[in-house]
Amino acid sequence: MTSVRLMSADPSDRGSQRCRLGPGLMSVLGLSVGSPLLVSLPGGSCLCTAWPRPDLAEGFLQMDLKCSSPSLIFNSCKLLNLDPSQLTPVPCLKLKGIKINVVVQSADFKKHTAPRIVHELVKDMLKGVFVHEKHVINLEDFDTEIKYVVVKNVSPDSAVSGLITSKTGVEIVGVQTVQHYKSLLQDQHAVPLGGLEEVNALLREMLELPLFYPGTLSSLGVSCPRGVLLVGPPGVGKTLLVRRVVGEVGASLVVARGPEVVGPRPGESEEMLRALFERARAAAEEGPCVLFLDELDSLCPRRTSSAAPENRLVAQLLTLMDGMNKSNRFLIIGSTNRPDSLDPALRRPGRFDREVVIGAPTLQQRKAILSVLCARMPTCPSVDMTELAQRTNGYVGADLSALCREAAMHAIREDSKCCLQGSGEQVVGMKHFQEALKSVSPSCLRSSLGRTDLSPVSWEQIGGLDEVKLKLRQSIEWPMRYPEAFAHLGLRRPRGVLLYGPPGCAKTTLVRAAATSSHCVFLSVSGADLYSSYVGDSEKALAQLFRQARACAPCILFLDEIDSLIGSRSDSRTPNSVQTRLLSVLLNEMDGIGLKMVERRGTARILQAEGAEENHTQEQLDCQDVCNKDVMIVAATNRPDCLDSALLRPGRLDHIIYVPPPDQQARLAILQVCTKSMPVGADVCLEELAAKTELYSGADLENLCKEAALLALQEENMEASVIKYTYFLQSLSKTSPSITAQQIRTFYQTPPR
């Protein structure tokens, strides 16, 4: 049998519960005029009565959605084709009783109308209507305040649908407003949220406690908390969390957006704010309600002395929050990423009672977020969430979702490139994620000072210096790779490492190699980034740098040429210079008394894990979370005597590593590395060269090889095929070592500590 086309209902049939079909289809289905018919549609079903079309045409179906599933009431049906099997005649029973929820337009009507009148009206309205369990009856055609009726259940229990007659008992279970009902419907399909369980639980508790145990709180003589301030960097999911919690609890949500509240005329903003509180108060009468002030810092900046219009707005908010009495059972949630710019009067108990800090996600949290994000993506089994979580240091939820999107885009691009027919199933593999990692950088580092895009250097590319390499690995790579072993022996990872030695001996390159091998975020600052013509600006920049570095820990912060960057207090020529002030900032940041409140990460987890550190039986991931929450400072200098002694004590720069000028063997290794990509003549004896280059640094040796190659090109007119030994010797005679024996002696004589 052919399918029928669903069309929108005729206006004259509005509210009649008729379903117009062709008479042929009606007789096939065994329907008579006015007999009930259940139409199943995608997303729900609709109960209506069968009527022949006035023009008796077949192949069309028009129905009035008087009684249908909740999802159909608010989403109008699109044109679609229905199979006749989707139409099922239902038996016509007369119902004995029915339990309903009434949905009315305004809270005002709900408040002032006696239940008896509502009951009488609803009963009159429902007479002669076929109803189905869990369906919604649309009463909008009556044009009264009563808009919908939600059918809870019908009796006799054996029936799911039937006709309401004048003898049917109607019991009203509850009365809601349309707004509340709609918000409840919308919240049924919320997205899951990863890694924010603790904050989620806290907010839920605050919402549900006064609701479920109203007596307990009053018997204790306390009022329940009414304000929560969510603080955290952008993208950690503050707004999403609020929406999620509200959905879970079934509360209604009133959102205040900054631009909507602020009006152009004086007094208008305050009025809108009052209206907003009034709305929340009305919504709170029906059930839990949350007033959400997103981006609170824009709404309520710190009050200034001048008569700025914001001052009045802040004052209005303060008085409104104070004016909430016990009967107003709604919770105010504010969210901001700049808590310092809020007015201090807002942040006291009684207004925002609790401040919840949502930090950048920790390793475990990132793993949870990733698994939520990837749950709906067809991922390859090779994708290892743990490894991805390890690689995504400093990524917040928004970054991770961007990462997943980017990976999916790579997969699609590859798919369309490889097989043009595009039939194969798209699977997102680990390689797509790796590609995506290159293009998506963590957002907390987007505007950071020292973000450097370094070309990877492997340890093998550095000749010699095996002892230094080992020390560096010990202090940088090991704590990251084997945290459980460190915890086992009660070791802490070092706070900082100082590399010193004569210039050109690969100090910078060593750090680069360490950063490459450890996969952590690498920030590098120079004087140009920090110094500014304003007083206090440089210190602020350095503190900011540390804050960002901590947000995406584990992180390596590289301070090259630290002697010129940070001064020494002992050298009393300029007691109050920028350098000394920077030094004090650095000392504080490295070994200060603690972290700022807003920098907390993964609220309860850290404490929990630290407590468990004692019994050595924790997971490796937990261990990594806890051990690697610090920033590692790596500094390099060739004038260690200029450094302040406070900087060099253990606990700050713990490991002080001397990078010596290369000895003969190291020089050979360096020469080998340098000449790896050069066509060297067979007569070249690198050992002899190494022996002849006493006091040459690594940079000198590299320069030597370069000179030799240039000489070869110069002598043989661009046609040089190999670099002969003579060229090396010639260039050796031209160049001289950059390190002097005197320098080395000073390094040996005056160890920095």
Added chain:
Amino acid sequence: MSKPALTSLHQALRKSFQCVENNQKLWKSVLAECTPLLSSLGNLAEQSRALSNVQISNTPLRLFPDLEGRLRFKLLQATDTVLGKLNDKMTSLQSVRDAISNQVCAVFQLYEQNTDSLGLPVVTERSATAPSVTDMLEWLQDAERHYRHQFLRRKTLLQTLRADNLSLLESAPERWKSLESPTADDNITDTLCKVSFFMESE
């Protein structure tokens, strides 16, 4: 075969349309009686408003003891009387509605009892003089729904009036008037015209 059933159904339909026609007139006359009552209700509301706005102690009338309370009592009493009268009218409107509802219900019952003998081709058959049975049933149902809607809206309006909300009382006459839907009334008149041949073909 279906002849006797069809004849009896036709008979019932004729009776129903007759009933609708009679009740339509009745309905209109009752509504016409309501209009002055509503306007006096609005007037009373206005008077109450005026009473609340005036400060009697500032006028020469202050010599009369407890004037405001007495006036208010008077006004409330008058409002009560008007509402009582309106309630009576509502009762007669309700009886009109019930009469039509019962009649339409009876026709449907008759049809449902005879669905076996009255196949779809029979009930959808139209002729030059008589509309098909389904059309007539539909019109009857539409008319019944119209009266139910009208009655409920008016009832809701009256039921939600409150003495403490003067603006509701004041706006009552306009809202009462806006509830009238001439098109739906015309539709019923049209229907009655459409079935006039059928009614006369007895």
